[in-house]
Amino acid sequence: MSDFKTLDDVSFQGKRVLLRVDLNVPMEKGRVTDKTRIERVASTIREIAGKGGRVVLLAHFGRPKGKKVESESLAPVADAVGKVLDRKVAFADDCIGEAARAAVDALDDGEIVLLENTRFHEGEENNDPDFAKALAANGDLYVNDAFSAAHRAHASTEGLAHLLPAYAGRAMQKELEALTRGLEKPTRPVCAIVGGAKVSTKIDLLENLVGRVDKLVIGGGMANTFLHANGVAVGKSLAERDLAETAQKILARAKETGCEVILPVDAVVAKEFKAGAASNVHMIDTIPEDGMILDLGPASVERVKAAMSDSRTIVWNGPLGAFEIKPFDKGTVDAARYAARRTEAKAIITVAGGGDTVAALNHAGVADDFTYVSTAGGAFLEWLEGKVLPGVAALRKS
Structure with missing residues (x-):
């Protein structure tokens, strides 16, 4: 996939990796009822963590329209991600600011944290440059593995790619290769x-x-x-x-x-x-x-x-x-x-x-x-x- 930078093009050891994933999964009574989307990004998470990266997961959930809505928190999803990966996944109750910084700073090489719903902030869907910078402050590299959100010019899907070295995750890579075979080439x-x-x-x-x-x-x-x-x-x-x-x-x-x-x-x-x-x-x-x-x-x-x-x-x-x-x-x-x-x-x-x-x-x-x-x-x-x-x-x- 020569048109895009992939995980093959970077060393992750000791780096804070902002990994955009799609965790907008079906929920019922606080439990994830379908883990398909988690399973699709699991290989990228495992690869980055296995190469010594400090994995910082960014995701949206529902449509809270820039406000903190308890029912649309990603907290229950962190447990589901941990079960799919069979390893601990920490959780931070914000995706920017002190809570996010402290959670990321606490990571050792190979560890994983999921930050709270990016759409709790208006700057996400507005692709606000200041919000994108606040997200970027907690990363050294950016990886996008959420093709399903790639048609949105949001801060975590597009803005970050202009602030940090940016790469396609394995699920994104697989999708782009398939689509290239479908119509592009x-x-x-x-x-x-x-x-x-x-x-x-x-x-x-x-x-x-x-x-x-x-x-x-x-x-x-x-x-x-x-x-x-x-x-x-x-x-x-x-x-x-x-x-x-x-x-x-x-x-x-x-x-x-x-x-x-x-x-x-x-x-x-x-x-x-x-x-x-x-x-x-x-x-x-x-x-x-x-x-x-x-x-x-x-x-x-x-x-x-x-x-x-x-x-x-x-x-x-x-x-x-x-x-x-x-x-x-x-x-x-x-x-x-x-x-x-x-x-x-x-x-x-x-x-x-x-x-x-x-x-x-x-x-x-x-x-x-x-x-x-x-x-x-x-x-x-x-x-x-x-x-x-x-x-x-x-x-x-x-």
Whole structure:
């Protein structure tokens, strides 16, 4: 990853290392209920501590809007981090000032402290230079391992990188390498699979992708908007009919760039959206007036599989149907499992991300079989949209 400085480029012995991590984990009654985000940054923490660094963890939790909110304290998270690492993790009740300084000064080489929620201070989200300097006062080096927060130009994600020697942690490095393989420097042909409910939330994404990929599969409720734009009667299906002109512009742009857009040719249709609802497969030009398109039909799934077979790289964001309710999960599950088999056979590189996408791949039982699955919702989406992520840009080699 030559564009970024990594842990390979620095000696940590005896250094105070400000390590920005994502510990915005699910909590219930003061206990962490899902340690996935902690586990993702554990290797970076262990490596820095193992090389004699004094690890100072910086993180946000919730949305306290610049005020100290007891229910959004990181104190309970320190215990969870310690259990994942199987070592003591100290805690300081502020991220700047005397409390933070005393906690950092008490560290020996290889020891770890978690500082209190950075968002308890207004200067964090405002990227206030004075607040960034107050954070920097407790470190000699800065490491960012929180890609999920990299789309925010906050003091702990962007400001610090301009005040201290800055490096990408291992989780950040892994994410950037995967994303580079997905769109920046992909093995072609590239196929993007985009699903979800609404076109309105993914206009920037679609406009960027049609200029960068060879094939674009559109599924989920958003496909209905494109079908409507093409004059197809979609019955009572979810569709943003007022975005027909936008959909046509995206299709026209795809034609200009030589991107093949793949829309459903058949669909699973029901009269009501509930588990076990009676459903039938209809060709797209025979959707009943009282019917709702809730999943891809078998012929459409085969078209998606064919697009994957013709490609070397797959970028996936969004489910292809209403996967949360059976039997409308079949299209997403079948396509995901086919992608997983192709990945296992080393025929394709698969990069996926976004909250609904992760849930859908877990539902299909294949999240661990893709080349890389990003848990960074907003940051992953903005990267797909071609936007500059401030926390990433700040880590680039000058």
